[in-house]
Amino acid sequence: MDGAAAGEPSPGGRPRDPALDEAIIRATRRRLVLDGYSKMTLGDIASDAGVSRPTLYRRWSGKFALVVDALDWGFRAQLDSYPPLDLEALPPREAFAEAVRRVDPCYANPEAIVLQGGFMGEQPRAPELLELLRERAVEPRLRLLLDVLTGLQERGHVRADLDTDALTTMCFGSFFGAFLRGDPGGRPFAERVVDTVWALIAVDPGS
The missing domain is CATH 1.10.357 (Tetracycline Repressor; domain 2)
Structure with a gap:
């Protein structure tokens, strides 16, 4: 992922929560299906995942970086299946x-x-x-x-x-x-x- 890995301290010093990261990734993938990349917003993703926008920005530098991780997450999930x-x-x-x-x-x-x-x-x-x-x-x-x-x-x-x-x-x-x-x-x-x-x-x- 962009920034600290899951479970490691975030830039603010607090440990990353893997469950929260996954909720954000899942919300991102769902918004990609419903709205497409151009129309989806970080605000919608944050709302869907039940987090604040600053929570997203502490983990990812922007929408593109988040989508990179969302794609990687989906491919790993398929491999695991x-x-x-x-x-x-x-x-x-x-x-x-x-x-x-x-x-x-x-x-x-x-x-x-x-x-x-x-x-x-x-x-x-x-x-x-x-x-x-x-x-x-x-x-x-x-x-x-x-x-x-x-x-x-x-x-x-x-x-x-x-x-x-x-x-x-x-x-x-x-x-x-x-x-x-x-x-x-x-x-x-x-x-x-x-x-x-x-x-x-x-x-x-x-x-």
């Missing part, structure tokens, strides 16, 4: 399937896709937000799927001529396409993606 699996030890198809499930923006938070769409909509006014989204939320998720596909390719389970980078982007984008079409997404949709794609990329689709 993943079941503890060794993807390399799974059968090839299941390793691919689990990686596709984990690339879903809404894996841990149904509102995450709206939040990400809001950042895309802010691009003309605050292009730095889209870069922040790519760096803190998109690329780390896609790296997992890309690494799994590359590993399966190296071990001969998927086609050697497969463009793993393009396929990673396609799988990620499919969740946005499903959202725009009104599909509830989630695990059932991820399974449909896997069923369709695996038959096309696997050297032995039954593996």
Whole structure:
């Protein structure tokens, strides 16, 4: 976080309260969904979190710094929600399937896709937000799927001529396409993606 870490003394000498920090972060993420970055205010966030504006400024230098931490918090929450699996030890198809499930923006938070769409909509006014989204939320998720596909390719389970980078982007984008079409997404949709794609990329689709 910007400034002292949770549990450490704040600039005023008082210990940080992790529960209070989380309440502020959650309020920030909710305001990003409801109002978007440009319209949300620190006053609204403070009111939603039940704190004063000075409490926010003792922790973060401004709205952008707070949003950076809100994105990081959301990504860590998604990582923490993943079941503890060794993807390399799974059968090839299941390793691919689990990686596709984990690339879903809404894996841990149904509102995450709206939040990400809001950042895309802010691009003309605050292009730095889209870069922040790519760096803190998109690329780390896609790296997992890309690494799994590359590993399966190296071990001969998927086609050697497969463009793993393009396929990673396609799988990620499919969740946005499903959202725009009104599909509830989630695990059932991820399974449909896997069923369709695996038959096309696997050297032995039954593996």
